[in-house]
Amino acid sequence: MREFLVEITTTVPEGTAQDEVDRRRAAEAVRARELAATGHLARLWRPVGELRSVGVWRASDEEELHEKVLGTLPLHAWMTFAVTPLEPHPNDPGSSV
Template sequence: MREFLVEITTTVPEGTPQEEVDARRAAEAVRAKELAATGNLARLWRPVGERRSVGVWRAADEAELHEKVLGTLPLHAWMTFVVTPLEAHPNDPGRADSTR
């Protein structure tokens, strides 16, 4: 699987009932746990003081990432994504083959 850095900004449409927002956010938490269990969601952060998230996601390719991973998020219709494909860096201290 390839890794992708994904920045997600969620904008709730004006006039959306709070009950719908709460229901979708609860479903989003469940789906995130499922995607973590399958290895598609590796890490997820929220920058301090911001209402966006940044994460490392995994999929076979960018098409699969959009269609079968990000596209399954309950908040998907309210989200915008900035996707950056990643590759290993030779100086990454977390690389399995690195010599430290």
């Protein structure tokens, strides 16, 4: 699988009922755990003081990432994504080479 750096910004539409927001956020947490268990979600962070998230996601290609991974998130309709494909760096201290 390839790795992708994904920045996600979620914007709840004006006028959305709080119970709908709560329901989707709870479902989002469940789906994130499922994607982590299958290896699609490697790491996820929230920059200090911000409401966006940054994560390392895995998929066979960018099409699969959008359609079968990010597209399955319950908050997907409220999200914007900035996707950067990653490749190994020869000086990566975490590399096993």
